[in-house]
Amino acid sequence: MTPYREINYALLRITVGVVFLVAGLAKFPAGLSTFAAGVEKQLAGKLPSVLVLAFSYSLPFVEVLIGALLVLGLFTRIALVAAGALMLALTFGVVLIPDPPTVINNVMLAVVVFVLQWAAEHNRYSLDQRLHGGESR
Numbered sequence: 051m052t053p054y055r056e057i058n059y060a061l062l063r064i065t066v067g068v069v070f071l072v073a074g075l076a077k078f079p080a081g082l083s084t085f086a087a088g089v090e091k092q093l094a095g096k097l098p099s100v101l102v103l104a105f106s107y108s109l110p111f112v113e114v115l116i117g118a119l120l121v122l123g124l125f126t127r128i129a130l131v132a133a134g135a136l137m138l139a140l141t142f143g144v145v146l147i148p149d150p151p152t153v154i155n156n157v158m159l160a161v162v163v164f165v166l167q168w169a170a171e172h173n174r175y176s177l178d179q180r181l182h183g184g185e186s187r
Contacts, residue, residue, distance in 0.1 A: 053174060055169075055172045056172050056174035056175060057175065058159035058172075059088060059166070059172035059173060059174070059175075060099070060123070060173075060175035061101050061106075061168055062162065062165075062166060063120055063121075063123060063126065063173065063176070064120070064121050064162065064163055065117075066120055066133070066159070066166065067118070067119070067120030067122075068121060069095065069112075069117070069159065070113045070117030070133065071113070071114055071117025071120075071121060072117070073084045073113050073117070074109070074110045074111070074113025074114035074115075074116075074117060074126050075083065075110070075114060077109070077110040077113075078110060082106075082107055082110065082143075084171055085106060085109075085110070086102075086103050086106035086107050086160060089102055089143075090102050090103055090106065091179055092147055093143060093146060093147070096146045096147075096163070097143070097146065105139070105143075109120070112132070113136070114154070115121045115132075116129050116136065122176070122177050123175065123176020123177050123178050123179070124153045124176070124177040124178060124181075125175060126166075126170060126173050126176060127167065127170055129169070130145040130166055130167045131167070134142050134163045134164065134167070136158070137156055137159055137160040137163060139157055141142065141153060141156040141157065141160070144156060147164075153155060
């Protein structure tokens with residue numbers, strides 16, 4: 051029997067991981083201070099600058115970490131919880147701007163993260179499987 055569910059789960063998990071990984075890496079070439087200043091400008095007067103800057107400086111590192119863990123299938127459940135929390139924070143900020151198309155994209159990605167968490171028993175092709183005998187951590 052071909053494990054179609056497990057193969058498709060891996061493909062979806064890796065795809066979402068690549069989205070987070072590339073989103074994080076794309077923020078580095080222009081410089082973190084440039085990225086953080088842009089986010090601060092968008093949210094000026096809506097949230098305290100100190101919180102916006104702290105979040106903006108940490109965001110690329112968090113995105114890269116979540117993306118790498120999902121691509122590898124390592125600590126998958128924890129990475130998915132972190133991805134869901136990050137999507138909540140990002141969506142909150144985008145709602146304040148407001149930017150409806152980005153809100154819709156964020157909500158769709160959050161739904162995919164939920165589906166991955168819900169179907170985590172199919173996480174066969176992963177480092178979790180190799181290292182922990184099938185238990186996604």
